[in-house]
Amino acid sequence: MGFAARTHDDRPLAEAIVEQPGLFSTVQDEGRTGFRRFGVPLGGALDTASAALANALVGNQSEAAVIECTGVGPELYFPECTVVAVCGGEFALFATDGTPLPTARAVWLTAGSRLRIGAASRGYRAYLAVHGGWQTASVLGSRSTLARYGIGKPLAAGDRLLYHPVARDKPETAWREATTGVYVAKWSAGSWEDTRGQAPLEPIWVRAVAGEQASAFTQAAKRAFWHEPFRVDVKSDRMGVRLLGQTVAAPVGEMTSEPVVPGSVQVPPSGQPIVLLRECQTVGGYPKIATVSSVDLDRLAQARPGSVVRFGEVSFRDAVTLYRRHRRMLRAWLGQVRAQAVALITV
Amino acid sequence: METGACTVIRTWDVRCAWMGDTALLLRLQDAMPSGMVRAMPVLLAIDSALRNRLAGVPGVRDCVLAYRSLAIYFDPDVIAPDELRARVDAALHDVDADCANEQGSAAIAIPVCYGGPFGPDLEEVARLLKLAPEEVVCLHTAGSYEVAMIGFAPGFPYLTGLHARIAVPRKTTPRARVAAGSVGIAGAQTGIYPFATPGGWQIIGRTPLPLFDPERRPPALLEPGMRVTFRAIDEEEYDGIRRAYT
Numbered sequence: 001m002g003f004a005a006r007t008h009d010d011r012p013l014a015e016a017i018v019e020q021p022g023l024f025s026t027v028q029d030e031g032r033t034g035f036r037r038f039g040v041p042l043g044g045a046l047d048t049a050s051a052a053l054a055n056a057l058v059g060n061q062s063e064a065a066v067i068e069c070t071g072v073g074p075e076l077y078f079p080e081c082t083v084v085a086v087c088g089g090e091f092a093l094f095a096t097d098g099t100p101l102p103t104a105r106a107v108w109l110t111a112g113s114r115l116r117i118g119a120a121s122r123g124y125r126a127y128l129a130v131h132g133g134w135q136t137a138s139v140l141g142s143r144s145t146l147a148r149y150g151i152g153k154p155l156a157a158g159d160r161l162l163y164h165p166v167a168r169d170k171p172e173t174a175w176r177e178a179t180t181g182v183y184v185a186k187w188s189a190g191s192w193e194d195t196r197g198q199a200p201l202e203p204i205w206v207r208a209v210a211g212e213q214a215s216a217f218t219q220a221a222k223r224a225f226w227h228e229p230f231r232v233d234v235k236s237d238r239m240g241v242r243l244l245g246q247t248v249a250a251p252v253g254e255m256t257s258e259p260v261v262p263g264s265v266q267v268p269p270s271g272q273p274i275v276l277l278r279e280c281q282t283v284g285g286y287p288k289i290a291t292v293s294s295v296d297l298d299r300l301a302q303a304r305p306g307s308v309v310r311f312g313e314v315s316f317r318d319a320v321t322l323y324r325r326h327r328r329m330l331r332a333w334l335g336q337v338r339a340q341a342v343a344l345i346t347v
Numbered sequence: 348m349e350t351g352a353c354t355v356i357r358t359w360d361v362r363c364a365w366m367g368d369t370a371l372l373l374r375l376q377d378a379m380p381s382g383m384v385r386a387m388p389v390l391l392a393i394d395s396a397l398r399n400r401l402a403g404v405p406g407v408r409d410c411v412l413a414y415r416s417l418a419i420y421f422d423p424d425v426i427a428p429d430e431l432r433a434r435v436d437a438a439l440h441d442v443d444a445d446c447a448n449e450q451g452s453a454a455i456a457i458p459v460c461y462g463g464p465f466g467p468d469l470e471e472v473a474r475l476l477k478l479a480p481e482e483v484v485c486l487h488t489a490g491s492y493e494v495a496m497i498g499f500a501p502g503f504p505y506l507t508g509l510h511a512r513i514a515v516p517r518k519t520t521p522r523a524r525v526a527a528g529s530v531g532i533a534g535a536q537t538g539i540y541p542f543a544t545p546g547g548w549q550i551i552g553r554t555p556l557p558l559f560d561p562e563r564r565p566p567a568l569l570e571p572g573m574r575v576t577f578r579a580i581d582e583e584e585y586d587g588i589r590r591a592y593t
Contacts, residue, residue, distance in 0.1 A: 293365025
């Protein structure tokens with residue numbers, strides 16, 4: 001775990017208490033690698049850029065564990081002082097006494113504070129980072145919850161989550177007091193030209209690479225997929241976004257199961273595509289019409305039931321170029337935000 | 348999408364295709380009509396060569412085997428696709444046609460308590476097949492199986508080698524919850540549910556062995572290419588083995 005040194009080294013861990021769990025809140029990090037050959041999903045935060053930004057705002061490296069909130073976030077009690085940030089979709093955020101707090105900004109909580117993450121007005125997922133990262137148990141090299149297979153559980157009322165308290169109870173002048181004992185950083189993460197770390201506007205456009213199985217689909221099926229809007233089904237989850245819309249006719253005949261990847265667009269016999277997300281299984285037997293490009297997979301994690309999604313085709317080479325450029329800019333931006341945060345938390 | 352030239356190993360064409368921008372899929376296609384050489388030994392030899400060539404290479408994340416294909420997952424921000432492709436081509440050249448021969452590995456015997464509450468579909472399966480339940484069990488335990496793929500859930504083995512006489516379609520309505528350890532049949536395959544999950548396979552018995560344990564290395568009991576047999580046990584033995592693991 002990489003986090004700012006000397007702010008919490010010698011202090012015992014504190015236990016945040018979950019007072020309200022929210023709709024579906026889980027601890028996630030960057031996921032499990034090296035175990036997919038045993039059928040273990042990659043998993044991890046679905047909107048990786050938002051999780052990384054939340055971490056950077058509190059001075060953490062991107063691999064620190066965060067809490068992924070879905071639709072409505074949790075309410076937590078912090079017995080010891082800490083710094084938190086919430087990023088991703090536009091979620092309402094409140095202090096103990098109901099004072100609204102900003103998202104995408106570091107918030108200093110003195111001992112005995114409560115934080116409530118309300119409902120999302122745009123987007124679907126937000127990430128709550130705590131300075132030093134949530135200290136839950138690491139299983140198969142990751143703190144990511146994989147509730148379906150007994151690795152961690154969604155938050156429940158009364159759960160206790162370990163964190164490193166920060167050494168000083170009151171911040172310096174770079175913070176303004178929002179309400180008693182709660183301070184908001186005067187600086188923000190700033191913005192970035194393509195507004196990563198914010199919920200996308202609808203319709204949510206995602207770029208995808210046509211699979212080499214695409215040739216098995218009829219022209220009509222391909223036209224429906226690339227030119228028609230789809231609505232996100234309420235049955236969607238961390239494994240995949242299920243889409244409803246014009247039928248994309250699946251090729252006839254049985255297919256042999258093959259490995260799949262987060263982003264794979266499977267078309268089951270119903271003709272309603274499923275876009276796999278990071279917690280997807282490792283193999284699948286449905287034909288795949290396309291694969292969502294890595295650069296746009298975070299956007300899809302912000303699609304909520306009812307959201308409208310549209311696909312645009314991108315070549316394999318362009319998808320790689322776009323992703324590399326995105327990562328390069330994200331790294332530089334996160335580096336600046338993290339350095340600023342570390343300076344203002346550890347002074 | 349770009350499909351590269353293919354490499355031929357024994358009677359198999361190995362074709363490479365990018366799957367999105369984070370995976371390279373290697374697919375085996377039978378170059379000879381009669382299927383002289385089985386795909387599995389060739390796939391395992393490729394997997395082994397890839398492990399040698401790709402071990403410790405930054406940006407290479409995972410490798411997953413399926414029936415006749417294999418995916419290498421990578422981070423295109425860390426390793427350029429062209430570089431990965433060159434390394435994979437080198438690995439394919441490493442594959443010695445001889446090591447793609449059948450290897451007579453020892454079989455793992457899986458104890459199974461058939462029927463009753465542990466195999467709620469055994470009677471129905473027997474009725475569909477016009478066999479006695481004992482005959483279904485007899486044919487299931489007489490077989491020698493091979494792990495063709497791990498998937499669906501962590502540690503879930505898809506086993507080939509089922510006797511054609513006991514091949515039976517999936518249930519028309521899947522169960523909302525299949526117990527962990529359940530042994531099922533779906534078409535020509537048999538398999539074991541490592542976790543309590545929804546599932547549509549016909550459940551004929553249950554094993555007390557844990558198929559997946561995140562504290563174990565490797566975490567899965569079975570891996571592609573392993574040989575498996577089934578051994579019928581009674582409830583008493585089931586409970587005994589189960590206690591040994593808890």
